[in-house]
Amino acid sequence: MGGGRRYLKRGEFICNEGDAPAGLYLLLDGWAASSLTFASGARQLLKIHLPGDMIGMPSLALQQAGDSVVALTQVELSVISRQSLGQLFERSPRLAAILFLISQEERVAGMDRLASIGATEAVHSLAALLLHIHDRVRRSDPDIGDSFDMPLSQDDIADLIGITTVHLNRTLQHMRGDGLLAWTRHRVTILKRGALHDLAGLPARILDRDADWLPRSSDRRER
Amino acid sequence: MGGGRRYLKRGEFICNEGDAPAGLYLLLDGWAASSLTFASGARQLLKIHLPGDMIGMPSLALQQAGDSVVALTQVELSVISRQSLGQLFERSPRLAAILFLISQEERVAGMDRLASIGATEAVHSLAALLLHIHDRVRRSDPDIGDSFDMPLSQDDIADLIGITTVHLNRTLQHMRGDGLLAWTRHRVTILKRGALHDLAGLPARILDRDADWLPRSSDRRER
DNA sequence: CGTGCACTTGACAGCTGTCAATGCCGGTGG
DNA sequence: CCACCGGCATTGACAGCTGTCAAGTGCACG
Secondary structure, X not given: OOOOEEEEOOOOEEEOOOOOXXXXXXXXXXXXXXXXXXXXXXXXXXXXXXXXXEEOOHHHXXXXXXXXXXEOOOEEEEEEOHHHHHHHHHHOXXXXXXXXXXXXXXXXXXXXXXXXHHOOOHHHHHHHHHHHXXXXXXXXXXXXXXXXXXXXXXXXXXXXXXXXXXXXXXXXXXXXHOXXXXXXXXXXXXXXXXXXXXXXXXXXXXXXXXXXXXXXXXXXXXX | OOOOEEEEOOOOEEXXXXXXXXXXXXXXXXXXXXXXXXXXXXXXXXXXXXXXXEEOXXXXXXXXXXXXXXXXXXXXXXXXXXXXXXXXXXXXXXXXXXXXXXXXXXXXXXXXXXXXXXXXXXXXXXXXXXXXHHHHHHHHOOOOOOEEEOOOOHHHHHHHHOOOHHHHXXXXXXXXXXXXXEEEOOEEEEOOHHHHHHHHOOOOOOEOOOOOOOOXXXXXXXX
16 A cells, blocks of 8 residues: 655654645654644644554544644655555455554544543643553564653643643652652653552553454455 | 344443443434543543444454443444444445544544643633534534533533533533523533634534545445 | 753642532422 | 422532743753
8 A cells, every 4th residue: 555655854744734635644664743723722732653553544534634743753654545545445355444443443542542631630641641652662662661762842741631831840740759750851761650550540451453353364355 | 234222221331341342333312421430430431422323443442342331311222243344344345434434533523522621721621512512413413503402411521521520510600601501401502602612722623424535335335 | 152942940820629518300209 | 299309400618730920950952
């Protein structure tokens, strides 16, 4: 399915909310974030995209792009046309179903994010977010340990959990004081995973990627 | 695809988070809500389900049900097996793609909900939620006007936007005082749609259900 | 060495949660 | 028909979390 490549630098926008027909991309390298801008000008970050993520799927359902996507680091994208997506459904029912399943995974992640943002205290949201990012980083690099590079600024994190930078920083100082984590400019270390998990209060999610209801791969795939 | 029927009364649970293999349902009649429970016991309502909604899709990606679903009114469900979902992908690429598209619509709705919950003040979240529900009700009954039945209690609404009942009620009194809306036990009337829309601060969403990339219906559909 | 950006901190006002009590309404049993 | 009851809505007082404004610090980069 992979079409042309796009390369962007940190801070450049992959797409803007309101743009006519939104593009569809596979993130090959780098980090990105999608966001939504309020009429007031405030922004809410919706999701962090890591390599392997499909970008732009929700906007397929809309006549205008529903979210903006900004590159958080240098980024490499593979452009995917809508037509090739349609062909995927025609020719590869199994792959189409797996893509559908991946969308459901993202919905689960979005549900968890929504719930943790709804939590009243910032420390709970922050714990949940950092564990979420850590899990995602570990999924692509299982032996990364408890310390990882995280290109988001404190402003970004604040926008992700819907609080102000000032308050995020205060909350962060508090958690550092409790020895829960360490955080230098672009590096985060999870020190007390259990305590953070208790703070977050969210259930663990076990993905199920080999569901028995998926069409078998031999059906109409390739050719 | 429709299999057997299930009927539930208000307050009964369609499924519980953590249950082994989650079921898949089409909501035929009534309202339902899916929720997530924190370790602390607090609950966050994630989404309101109206007739026509598919229930249980996100949990397809998990080994245990990701959310609980409770009936808010008397409810009629059509049970859908996972196998018939798999067959849909094999036999009806167009319908499968449309189901995929519906999932993306729900992701957009979830994104908007997430953003509005992230908004700092409760009045913004509440305005956004009520407009969202009103839009959804109008979508199934276009000439319903500005007044509609809404079976949610104030506790439910509070759990949807992540605040306490007490504060929701205070916010509500304030909005009533401003003449923005009327709200008796189970009936809501939108009085100043423009003002509410400005409060919500979210962009309008125009769905795109006849995308040109969808497989044509003649392909392999029904024989 | 100067500049700019991100991070940090303090003071204060305002929004929100908690606790508690009261009122309202529909349904139930006598 | 009436008294009672339980669920839901409403209100007040108070503490605590969060936003805003403003200033200061430290580090990377030219």
